[in-house]
Amino acid sequence: MPVKIWDIWVRFTHWSVAGIVVWNLFGSTDQMHRILGYVAAGLVVSRIVWGFIGTMNARFSAWWPTHSRLMEYLRSLAVGRPQHHLSHNPLGGVMALTLWLLILALAVSGWMMRLDAFWGEDWPQDLHTCLSIALQVCVCVHILAALVMSVWTHENLIGSMLSGFKRESGDKETLR
Template structure:
């Protein structure tokens, strides 16, 4: 029997929210600013909210406990990068986790500033629009960094991270991966 196997990491809800939010973000960053833009922005923020709840109650690798970027996790990961041998993480690596959190904060902040721009209390005020624009630029930069980092890490580690987010599966090498934990967990195996 081979030591190399596949394990389901990303359940269907994580994958659906990831790709739907990504599609909305791309549409809203480059599409027209019309009523659909506003509705999609609110939908993206709602999906982020649901994903945050899923991070507390969801399947094993979707939970924050599996990937929260603590100081010690970040430092250990940065050391592994500096050594040229990035440590493997079945869930998000600590830098990927930071990026996910940053993207979620930006999506929610964009929805909030978009909502503020429509309030009578701020009629004629420029600052909600200015903040909304700055947040949109920050989101564009983070999306570009996220995509570039995913490609670079996929090549560097020889693990197709894009495919993993499409299929839900990552490879696991039981003989070498210290991060691998394949204990039976029906909730994560079933993809809930």
């Protein structure tokens, strides 16, 4: 039975940041790149705030990847019966946090590159490039994991981030 999980702000920030990341990874590094980078960082910050004050499934308390939640989820994967989570599963939570941190670090390193204090220094550009590569790898892992888990669990995770609805499992294995 479909249940509304992802509110409009979660979906808007997710797809807006995804679009900006794709644009900035493959577009030119001009003023638009900088502006969009700052917009992405602002959206990430707003999503972090929403993690404290937003709807139930958007809140960190619903999906924060604690050590015990992560270990329990990894055990369920190892035995071939992944736990069903209405909100992010613990690995998805780790990925969300990683992506957000990379985007914020990219914004800071991009800003640093334009400061007089770092004029002539290569390391801010090198850091920005390394963070960009790390983000590209994480985005690829994120997309691949969403596809693999959608097939494995027979749940369209990408579709749920578009519609906001996920199926609620009838068994006791459904977790927030």
